[in-house]
Amino acid sequence: MSKVKMLVNMVIAAIIYPFKKSNFKDKNIWLIGGHAGDIYDDNSKFLYEYILRNNKNDIDIYWVINKDSKVKNKIPGKILIKGSIDNYLYYYNAKVIIFSHAPSADIAPYNFAVPILNKFHKNTFKVFLNHGAISFKKRKPMNAKLKKLIDDLMKSYNMSTAISDFEENIMINEWGMDKDAVCVLGSARQDNLPLDTRPKANDILYMPTWRDWIKFNDGKFTDTDYFKNIMSLLNDEKLNNILDEKNVNIKFYMHHLMHEFIDDIKENITGKRVIFLDKNVTLADEITSSIANITDYSGVAMDFMYMNRPILFYQFDIDKYKNEVGSYIDLDKEMFGYIAHNKDEAVSQLINLIESEFEVKQNQEDARNKFFRYNDNNNCERIYNTILKKINNV
Numbered sequence: 001m002s003k004v005k006m007l008v009n010m011v012i013a014a015i016i017y018p019f020k021k022s023n024f025k026d027k028n029i030w031l032i033g034g035h036a037g038d039i040y041d042d043n044s045k046f047l048y049e050y051i052l053r054n055n056k057n058d059i060d061i062y063w064v065i066n067k068d069s070k071v072k073n074k075i076p077g078k079i080l081i082k083g084s085i086d087n088y089l090y091y092y093n094a095k096v097i098i099f100s101h102a103p104s105a106d107i108a109p110y111n112f113a114v115p116i117l118n119k120f121h122k123n124t125f126k127v128f129l130n131h132g133a134i135s136f137k138k139r140k141p142m143n144a145k146l147k148k149l150i151d152d153l154m155k156s157y158n159m160s161t162a163i164s165d166f167e168e169n170i171m172i173n174e175w176g177m178d179k180d181a182v183c184v185l186g187s188a189r190q191d192n193l194p195l196d197t198r199p200k201a202n203d204i205l206y207m208p209t210w211r212d213w214i215k216f217n218d219g220k221f222t223d224t225d226y227f228k229n230i231m232s233l234l235n236d237e238k239l240n241n242i243l244d245e246k247n248v249n250i251k252f253y254m255h256h257l258m259h260e261f262i263d264d265i266k267e268n269i270t271g272k273r274v275i276f277l278d279k280n281v282t283l284a285d286e287i288t289s290s291i292a293n294i295t296d297y298s299g300v301a302m303d304f305m306y307m308n309r310p311i312l313f314y315q316f317d318i319d320k321y322k323n324e325v326g327s328y329i330d331l332d333k334e335m336f337g338y339i340a341h342n343k344d345e346a347v348s349q350l351i352n353l354i355e356s357e358f359e360v361k362q363n364q365e366d367a368r369n370k371f372f373r374y375n376d377n378n379n380c381e382r383i384y385n386t387i388l389k390k391i392n393n394v
Contacts, residue, residue, distance in 0.1 A: 001066070001082070031094050031097045037065050038069055044129055046188040067081045091107060096124065161188070185382040186379030191378070193307045202249070204248060204350075205292070206234075215257055236347050292304070297321060
């Protein structure tokens with residue numbers, strides 16, 4: 001749906017709002033969404049399904065999704081089309097909104113930035129779940145001109161979840177969030193993660209994160225160091241021989257913001273043990289079914305740490321990444337697991353990982369205690385009960 005269409009629908013909903021108010025009387029409406037209405041996954045998905053299973057408070061909950069999303073018909077419960085007149089009407093009458101990225105991206109496009117109409121943003125109880133652990137990527141707006149707007153937006157949240165004291169400190173002291181709003185409760189999606197168990201298959205999930213200097217550049221993707229370093233690892237003959245010998249596969253998931261380049265990877269692959277995952281795959285299932293993780297700076301590493309499964313960090317562009325993005329975890333002093341900064345190191349470390357029968361390094365087990373207050377699969381329960389307590393002023 002176009003921006004103009006959404007703005008028109010927003011105005012129409014505001015005009016008819018007084019005449020439709022009686023339709024929402026005494027209704028306890030909650031709206032929830034994530035990933036800009038495109039995919040059905042992550043923290044919002046797991047909290048939503050928990051509420052559907054455990055709703056004892058007459059909550060009328062709706063998932064907000066894009067009209068053209070491929071997963072629209074797979075979502076349980078009730079949905080609203082993002083940017084529609086109904087979407088805005090329900091938002092104007094909502095008691096609670098829950099989101100993993102931002103209210104404008106996930107729930108009600110552009111409303112926060114529109115004078116007068118942004119009163120509805122102030123009236124609803126706003127719950128920020130975050131879409132990943134605060135770890136290897138510093139928060140910053142894509143457009144520096146939007147920094148104050150985004151800072152004000154984040155300060156307006158009534159509740160924000162964190163997984164540790166480490167995260168809480170960053171959210172309050174670096175992001176400027178309200179101290180009373182930040183709650184160390186755990187990550188909703190991690191309730192789905194098995195603890196201290198081993199999957200049946202020896203599949204390794206490789207998830208490099210995205211690079212904005214590639215995404216927003218007109219250069220040829222196959223000329224980038226990003227492409228060359230990924231391909232040199234996946235196509236390494238020595239590594240592929242070990243993968244064959246040990247019956248191990250590498251499942252490759254291209255970050256959804258980089259997925260437009262996936263064909264360049266597929267067309268140049270020679271390794272026979274690489275399985276390419278679709279953009280719309282249920283990523284949570286791929287994580288839980290994988291015995292180990294390869295990444296560079298993705299927060300998915302924290303999910304593998306939560307499960308106590310080994311991680312290999314292949315950080316071939318660490319200096320550029322530190323300059324361009326930055327990390328809350330010190331990439332020189334606080335890293336854990338298996339570490340590699342070039343292809344040869346990555347191959348060697350990956351072979352060591354496989355031949356050790358996927359042993360978790362002690363430094364990773366130690367870090368687990370630092371980055372998680374809870375490790376019990378009860379995060380959704382804590383989050384849900386805390387929302388209820390806060391909105392009821394208990």
